[in-house]
Amino acid sequence: MRRRHLLASLAATADAHPIGAQPAEVDLLLTLAVDASGSIDPDEFQLQREGYAEALTHPSVLAAIQGKPRGAIAVAMVEWGSPAGAATVVGWMRLADAASAIALADAILRAPRSPQSWNAIGDALDHCTRLIATSPFRAAERVIDLSGDGPDLRSVIPAATARDAAVAAGITINALAVASAGQVTRAGEPLAETYRREVIGGPGAFVVTAEDRRDIARALRAKLIREIA
Numbered sequence: 001m002r003r004r005h006l007l008a009s010l011a012a013t014a015d016a017h018p019i020g021a022q023p024a025e026v027d028l029l030l031t032l033a034v035d036a037s038g039s040i041d042p043d044e045f046q047l048q049r050e051g052y053a054e055a056l057t058h059p060s061v062l063a064a065i066q067g068k069p070r071g072a073i074a075v076a077m078v079e080w081g082s083p084a085g086a087a088t089v090v091g092w093m094r095l096a097d098a099a100s101a102i103a104l105a106d107a108i109l110r111a112p113r114s115p116q117s118w119n120a121i122g123d124a125l126d127h128c129t130r131l132i133a134t135s136p137f138r139a140a141e142r143v144i145d146l147s148g149d150g151p152d153l154r155s156v157i158p159a160a161t162a163r164d165a166a167v168a169a170g171i172t173i174n175a176l177a178v179a180s181a182g183q184v185t186r187a188g189e190p191l192a193e194t195y196r197r198e199v200i201g202g203p204g205a206f207v208v209t210a211e212d213r214r215d216i217a218r219a220l221r222a223k224l225i226r227e228i229a
Contacts, residue, residue, distance in 0.1 A: 027065070033127075036116040055224060073137060121155060193216060
């Protein structure tokens, strides 16, 4: 019910003009790498999906996109968790206006949850790097936007190794740490600090923190505006 209400409210703001042909050139290739590991129960997972849909359709995010030279970005969503098991759940879609934002939000909300288990962040970054390399769109700016509630645990490819390979390919990696106040990793440090050390990389790379999955929409919205603008 909440999903239908969200889409209905988004539709009310849509531009009445039809979406035209999708050009190959966009301002940014953005891969959203979303934690779908076993630590996330179904209710939390739904909150997470709705947070992404809300952020990507927010007027301030659309204004940032429309302020770029081509006025469009391309977005894909990947779920990660299991070692070597990252899965593309929403393929590349062009995001330029309210109508395309609604289409993207709908695809995110409707995509079946992929089967995931352990936190394999390095394998997720490797999957996203290959996804960007094969995108049907082209852009000078390429970003992997990884969110998670824990550190890398069982990757086939260590997170730092995958991070370095992505950066060498001209990709920037930013992170969203979903962590309660006072939460620390096994290394005895805040999750955001672990992500700074092992995950992010590239020019201007940064980490933001969400207090919980109810805070994802706010944190992600601010993060997207920073990445785009």
